[in-house]
Each structure stands twice: as C-alpha cells, then as structure tokens.
Amino acid sequence: MNLQTYVKQIITILIMVMFISCDKDFNEIGTDIVGGDNDHYLLDKTTEFSVMAYNQKLGPVAMNNLPINPLGIYTNPAFGTTTANFVTQLEVASTSLNRTFNNVDPTLYQTLPIVDSVILNIPYFSKLKTTTTNSSGEIVKTYQLDSIYGTANSKFRLSIHESNYFLRNLDPETQFTEQQAFYNDNQNIENNINSARLNNAPLVNTEFIKNADGRENEQFYFNKNERITKTKNDENEDVLARSVPSMRLHLDTNFFLNKIINAPSGQLANNDVFKNYFRGLFFKVESLGNTNSMAMLNFAGGTVTVYYREDSKVTDAQGVVTYNKVDKTFLMNLSGNTVSLQSNSNENADYLTATNSPAEASRLYLKGGQGSMAIIDLFGPDTNGNGVADELEDLRTRGWLINEANLTFYIDKDKVSNPLTVEPNRIFLFDLNNRRTLIDYAFDQTTFPGYAKQNKFVHGGYILDDEGKNLSQAKDQTTGIVTKKGTKYKIRITDHVKNLVRKDSTNVRLGLVVTETIGNVGFTKLKTPIGTIKTVPTMSALNPLGTILYGSHSSIADDKRLKLEIYYTKPN
Structure with missing residues (x-):
C-alpha cells in the first residue's frame, strides 16, 4: 500500500x-x-x-428526461393530491435493429410469423431482505421496495396506450440550439394517445398469466414479491425464471404484430426513423376512489419484449425443403425522450x-x-x-x-x-x-x-x-x-x-x-x-x-x- x-x-x-x-x-x-x-x-x-x-x-x-420518474396517485393532506402519468419513447435494441421477418414474401414460407406474447417489464427499486428454503426445497426470496409512497398495496387503474405525440429533441424556438422543454401540464400529449388499451391481460387466470384480480390493469399495485415466471423448454417441461420485483405487464399481441412484425419497409432501420414511426407509450393512472400509492421508477431500465415464432426454412442435400418453427424475440428499450406529467388537485x-x-x-x-x-x-x-x-x-x-x-x-x-x-x-x-x-x-x-x-x-x-x-x-x-x-x-x-x-x-x-x-x-x-x-x-x-x-x-x-x-x- x-x-x-x-x-x-x-x-x-x-x-x-x-x-x-x-x-x-x-x-x-x-x-x-x-x-x-x-x-x-x-x-x-x-x-x-x-x-x-x-x-x-x-x-x-419542465419535466422531460428526468433520471427517475413518479407514477401513481399520492395524497398528502397538508398539500393535496398529486397524480403522476408518464410518457416515454422506445428504442429498438441494437440486436433487433433492421430486423427482417419471414413475412416479406409469404410464398417462401408455410406460415406467417406468430406473436405469442409481449412483455413490458420495469424493475422496481428494491432490496433483498431474506432468502429461505420452503418445505418443498424451493428457494424463497423476500424483498423490500424502496421509494414507494402512500398506503401499502393501494390499488389504481393502470392503462398503457400508444402515444401519437412526437417528443422532439431540440426546440425550434431556439433555432434548435437547446433541448426541447416539455412541461408537466402538457395536455397535448395525453390528448394524442391511441384510445385502445395495450395492457389487456384477461381477468382470468391462465397457465402463464395470473390476473384474475386485475393486478395488471384494473387493480394494479406495486407488488413486492419476487417475479416467478413459467415457460416450457424443448422437452415441454416447466422452467421457472426468477427476477426481482417489477412491473410486468402482458401487452396486446395483435397490436405488436401489426406495429412491429408487419411494419412498413424501412421503419426499423434505425432509431431516429423508428421513434417517429412508433412514438412511444403513455402510462395513465386513474383512482379507484381511495387510491394512495406512488412509486419512483427507473423507466430507463424497462424493456418491451416481443416473443414470436416464425418458419425456419431448411433444404437438405437432396433438395427437400422442410420448415421448423423457431422462437425469437424482438427487444425494445424504454429510452429516448420522456416526460413526467404531474397534476395537483384538492389543494389545501x-x-x-x-x-x-x-x-x-x-x-x-x-x-x-x-x-x-x-x-x-x-x-x-x-x-x-x-x-x-x-x-x-x-x-x-x-x-x-x-x-x-x-x-x-x-x-x-x-x-x-x-x-x-x-x-x-x-x-x-x-x-x-x-x-x-x-x-x-x-x-x-x-x-x-x-x-x-x-x-x-x-x-x-x-x-x-x-x-x-x-x-x-x-x-x-x-x-x-x-x-x-x-x-x-x-x-x-x-x-x-x-x-x-x-x-x-x-x-x-x-x-x-x-x-x-x-x-x-x-x-x-x-x-x-x-x-x-x-x-x-x-x-x-x-x-x-x-x-x-x-x-x-x-x-x-x-x-x-x-x-x-x-x-x-x-x-x-
């Protein structure tokens, strides 16, 4: 030393x-x-x-491009109620840029690509508290969420929409020399969203989606439990994947089939083009009457993953053509320009x-x-x-x-x-x-x-x-x-x-x-x-x-x- x-x-x-x-x-x-x-x-x-x-x-x-952003509804009796919505652009991950799908010429393949699921995932700020083993020998992890305000497990209606409002980088009023400022009261952003709701998980439990209580949409809350998801391997056996607590939502597969898989030629070539084509996601919160829950989130750590299958064409030495379905992913990051849209009501x-x-x-x-x-x-x-x-x-x-x-x-x-x-x-x-x-x-x-x-x-x-x-x-x-x-x-x-x-x-x-x-x-x-x-x-x-x-x-x-x-x- x-x-x-x-x-x-x-x-x-x-x-x-x-x-x-x-x-x-x-x-x-x-x-x-x-x-x-x-x-x-x-x-x-x-x-x-x-x-x-x-x-x-x-x-x-001005609340654009903040390092972290609030989402939810929080009531402080000494001040009033704050409602925080959020809008973000998406960027295609480098591994998915300029992707070519097997739908360019349908005559070359037996079937068109199929979108199995679309998952939005945003990890919460959390800390591992304990790691134990249950009676079945499974490891059980418990977490503590950080930066959650209000009443524990308070629920609200959460809706994810496509945004049609373009969040430009530079301000034309400064001859494009300064970053464009977007203020928290910008109603034009919310007025320019697609009314269709993208987080449309059914209000019933299926093999892969447990949403009978509406936890992904109608009664969303910030769940502190470890995320455990189940998939099938090549032998059709269950495989469990574990991850830290997060917002994990199933999004509309038909929307992303049309928006991504069937995107017009050139729209996935680079992110400048893509962000004008698919202008982003709008996170809208609505009170259920007694909602009091808000979280500070690192949206930039979030992703949208499209899980799809398409034909893989194989020609053997004798010229015999066969087709196999291959599982693939298309990854988008919640990055680019963002705006935190906060409003106050019932002020003291x-x-x-x-x-x-x-x-x-x-x-x-x-x-x-x-x-x-x-x-x-x-x-x-x-x-x-x-x-x-x-x-x-x-x-x-x-x-x-x-x-x-x-x-x-x-x-x-x-x-x-x-x-x-x-x-x-x-x-x-x-x-x-x-x-x-x-x-x-x-x-x-x-x-x-x-x-x-x-x-x-x-x-x-x-x-x-x-x-x-x-x-x-x-x-x-x-x-x-x-x-x-x-x-x-x-x-x-x-x-x-x-x-x-x-x-x-x-x-x-x-x-x-x-x-x-x-x-x-x-x-x-x-x-x-x-x-x-x-x-x-x-x-x-x-x-x-x-x-x-x-x-x-x-x-x-x-x-x-x-x-x-x-x-x-x-x-x-």
Missing part, C-alpha cells in the same frame, strides 16, 4: 470523527471554558442572527394562501413537483440602504473566528401529523441568485458507501429526530417508508458565512426545496419565470413529497423560529 493510500484513509477517518463530533449538541460548546465573558481569554461562544424567509408557489415545471387552502402571499412567512411550505419553495435572506434587513444587511455589516467589524454556522428548520408537527403524510428525507439549500450550490456543498466530500443519497452528510439537510439522529434510513421493514415523524432539518453553511464575513462576498438570496437525492444538482425550467427565478432544482421537480417548517415571522415561538446560529471564537 503506497503513501497516498494511507493519507486518503487517514483523511477519511478524520472526517468521520469530525462528523460524529459535530452531531453533538452545540449548546455544550464553551460551557466549560474558564473565565466566562472575560476578554482576557479566547472564548468559544454561540449567538443567533436574523433570517427572513418567504414562500413561493411554483407553476408548471392553508397551503395555497401561504404560498401565494409575499409576506414574511410564519410557516414554510416545501412541496416538490409543481409545488412550492422557500426564499431565505440571511442577517435580516438592510435599514440604512447601503446594500448590506445591518447584522452582517456589524459582524464584519467584530473580528470573530467563525467555527460553525447552521440553519435549523423545525417541522410543524401538527400540520404533518397525519399518518398518510410521508416526510421528505432531505431538503436542499442553494444559491438562488446564481443557480448553483453553496460552497459548503462543494467542500463536503463525505460519502456513504452503498447509499449515495446519504452523501455530503456534513453539509446535512437530513430529517432529524428530537435527539438530532438521522431518520432518513429509519424505514419500516415492510413498506420501506420512514414512519417515525421528524423534528427538524439542519444545514451547515459555515464556509458560506465565513466568505460573507471575511471576504465580503455578496449576501445572495437562498432557495430551499425538498430533494430526491443530494448528488444531482441540475436545474430545470419554470414554464413561467417568477421575477428572476427561472429554474428550480431538478431533484425537487421530480419529488412528490412535501413538508411544513416554522418560518421566521416574529409570531413563532423563539425555540421554533428559523434563525442563523453561529459558533465563534472571540479573540482577547
């Missing part, structure tokens, strides 16, 4: 020790310093500074009133998707009109050595107490003026092996309990949902504040949103800019969750009010 490796290990250990130390109650800092307030000593102290926070309602957001009156008010907020409403964010000004107002907040101007004259700076956001537990409310695991603070992360984000290189959503844990933003413990991994072992209610979120902005004090950096406005993951810091467009706000973080746009935090208004009790807390050393 070389010196560089040793150094990296030492640095990692030191960072972990610092993180553990930082999780202690900072109110203990300085309590054992001899000398009290005597300026003959270097003293560790803490003080609080003003923050002014506001709500901002967001309109429609308090939420709408608060987020449409320009006043300093007593409650901060953070909601993903076409939701809302918070705007934060550090150090309070600038009363003398010199462009610098009064408290910051005073702080710059004190010569303090700043050791730590935090924003702590307390959750209004009364407003999110409903058991149906799933609280966001993490919130994200960013430079709203310049549409970028804070310096503390950039400096924090800490990682959490095997779970990237926990990275940058010094910068923070996790949901915490009364004792300051991270709840974002405290999940129910059956549903995978964090069921214990949080108390607060804490974000460290030490380096940002140091730059404001020592380097006279601009005291920019900050934006605060919910986030799906801390690792992706891209931004996506608002359909209608709000003043200078033209974009929001992409990971907030795709997240369906929300939370309500105490704001900065003087009406809030001091122990819950949003404040900037700074720990510093005062020189003698």
